[in-house]
Amino acid sequence: MLNRYYSEFSLTSVAICLFFVLISQGIYAQSLPETVSKITEHPRLLLLKGEENAIRQELQKDTVRGRVNRAILTECDLILTQPPVERKMIGRRLLQASRESLRRIFFLSYAWRITGKEQYFQKCEKELLAAAAFEDWNPTHFLDVAEMTLALSIGYDWLYNGLSANSRDIISKAIIQKGLNPSFDPKYNGWLRGSNNWNQVCNAGITFGALAVYEQQPELSGKLINRAIESVLIPMKKYAPDGNYMEGYSYWAYGTSFNVFLISALEKIFKSDFGLSKQPGFLKTASFYEQLTGTSDMPFNYGDGGGPEGLQPAMFWFAEKLQDPSILYIEKENLLSSRFHVKSNRLLPAVMLWGRAIPVDKITVPTTLFWAGVGENEVAILRTGWDKNGIYVGFKAGTPSLSHAHMDIGSFVMDAEGVRWSADLGMQQYNSLESAGLDIWNMAQNSQRWQVFRYSNPSHSTLTVNGHHQSVKGRAKIIARSSDPQHTRAVIDMSEIYNEDLVTAKRGVAITGRKYVNVRDEIETGDSECTIRWAMLTPAKVKSIEGAQIHLVNKGKHLKMYIAGIEGAVFKTWSTDPPNNYDAPNPGTTLVGFELKVPAHTKKSFNVILAPGNEKMEVKNINLTALNEW
Structure with a gap:
């Protein structure tokens, strides 16, 4: 049995493959860091071991982000009273169940890491095991698989050191058998060649799964990481030259957010995103999204756009990457107005991970008219x-x-x-x-x-x-x-x-x-x-x-x-x-x-x-x- 507190596996072969794949695609702009030779211990996805301590300290003085934290914890207290998510199809989709699982697992695992309260851990484990027990995650509509794989990967990784050997085994096998393996089936993986949000969401979800269970199947995981970095270039090229996202407001919040999750995970583990964020137009897309909100607080919702998305975690990643506080002007309004959408914003805890170096009172008004x-x-x-x-x-x-x-x-x-x-x-x-x-x-x-x-x-x-x-x-x-x-x-x-x-x-x-x-x-x-x-x-x-x-x-x-x-x-x-x-x-x-x-x-x-x-x-x-x- 693997040591429950520490596991370290060579990623040299993965790094070499990445190097040649990216060279062949013409996007590799830097030499591969020497540090990319070993995978970190669990937790390794987005928030490394001990990094929650910095969040706790910052929450003591950051009252604005403290509202987000309290909103998440309050919602977790409500989730404690609810039965686990069930496998219920709506038409041809399991997506509603996948999204609710992601919301619950991300919220609960965050709450446990921040507070250490056992009830959050126990409820999160129950949600993980319930989803793992589904007969499948509906690979015929692969977004369902992708979001469920992302959910279980974060929960498995963040709870890893407290899970029993049996729970680890059940959850990791579900990630592999119901998430990773179906992604190789040509019947289900047409999204690999697509240029829309499906490519971004599915590659992000599968990559999280590959990183979460790397110990069990390093060769398989390496192939999936390589494949994702190559495949996600297809939709990322569509941001050029100005950052315009062709699917509009709501699908920016979907596709671009998952793209950011993918890049953030790679950066955290490999200390490099292998040139992805430098794709023409990608970093400019934050301005595009910010501009889509009017002075009525309503979005420019052309196409299949919906209503206001509320607080957008990915924008904090962009602001930090660009070192541009004005990118967060609309998000500042969302923060101050508590527009967190805890019932639907399944990615909300990421706001606590990104952009923390930018104080709310330093966010400036954009100058572009x-x-x-x-x-x-x-x-x-x-x-x-x-x-x-x-x-x-x-x-x-x-x-x-x-x-x-x-x-x-x-x-x-x-x-x-x-x-x-x-x-x-x-x-x-x-x-x-x-x-x-x-x-x-x-x-x-x-x-x-x-x-x-x-x-x-x-x-x-x-x-x-x-x-x-x-x-x-x-x-x-x-x-x-x-x-x-x-x-x-x-x-x-x-x-x-x-x-x-x-x-x-x-x-x-x-x-x-x-x-x-x-x-x-x-x-x-x-x-x-x-x-x-x-x-x-x-x-x-x-x-x-x-x-x-x-x-x-x-x-x-x-x-x-x-x-x-x-x-x-x-x-x-x-x-x-x-x-x-x-x-x-x-x-x-x-x-x-x-x-x-x-x-x-x-x-x-x-x-x-x-x-x-x-x-x-x-x-x-x-x-x-x-x-x-x-």
Whole structure:
């Protein structure tokens, strides 16, 4: 039997393999450290033996992080009263059980290491053994396996020195048999070649498993570590050049967080991440994520984005790596407002591991008021400032063809005076659509995916032409931009998106004079007359419509909208009630806008002005400059 308190195994062969794999990939930028020759004793994942002492000491003087610590411990006390997680499938997924196991095990093992209280240890062991006893971890949906493997790896490693020989044996065998081994099966491991969050999450989970049980199967573990470092380069290359994450807000919180877990584990054990964090655009992605939160505290949730994620542990890793406290400006607000989401934020204890050298009172306000990310799913972020009263606009280019994308090209969200005016419905839970028999993962133009109300352009703050869907194969790019504080702006070319009906289609969004937002469209029709629908999704109430003017009210604040540049256009509203029985409800939202008919072979331009406040604006004084002069 292995010594329960110490185990040390050579990793020379692993290190040599890593060296040649990374050389062949062209990412290895430094000589391999001589210290990478032995694996450390347990605990070895994220928080080494004795490092919890530093956290305890810091908690005595860091009252802000102390709130997080207390929130975790309070939640652990509730978990003590609950039966262990059971293997319950929801549709084709075991993911809910895997995530709850990860949340409980990470919370409880952290609580035990910080407090030494036996009840946390005992409950964590029960959760570990319960998950280990599952018949499998559902390898047909490998995210379930990955998150469960991560959960058991952290628990096994952090509790290792207190576990009985029997518990160690059961848990480690489950990690190997139900986690690591299925990852070699071609039926289950297509994620190794993928460029989305699956690759990041699955490689992180499996690598944690390989590191946790290295003693039992060093050769197998070495292969898995090598494979992960090579494979995860595929999605990491997508961050280049600006840090734009192609799957948007919520999936950044998923894929990038697990990517950071992978890098952090490698750094902790090998004192090197083998060049991963130096991949072009990766460290820049923290700015991308920070910019996605508006002055209303709501995110720019394009595609399958959801609501506010709350405290984001990975951002503390980035801030520490970059030595940039301003990266944590939104996280500071989350800390001070206790937005910890203990019921859903299964990675929350990592906040106590990363970025501790940056005191909360040293976190500064970012200075960037314009951010744009080129790449496969381009976006632009415009703002007048970071205070709650400022104007914020998130503007979407890109393509509907990407993972988790919607037909939302040209759409925008807008905040002013701390209120969201133009919004996005975001994702609908997948199981509700899969249970209805819809093939929502088919990205073809005529796929059932685009029959879902929230996924198609008529539900977004963009154009719909002749009632048609946007072109899945089309791509919109940012063609002009400026950070001029008096006319902050971005212009995108949407012509490919509307090529079924239009010759050209361009949209510009600007914050002018730091006072109002100007949305300008320029289109040219083809051989047929076109009906253009301009729409904006809003959570505001319509107070009045007077022809080309509309007055919105939200949370006691006011917004006036004006149509400028065309004659005869009149504002109207459309319902967001679900058109199909499988569509999710959209309470409290309305579509506002107008329609106009444009003859064949005609160029037409029009502006919509969004002015915060209750004062009336003279539209005739608005500068309706053409986009090519922006």
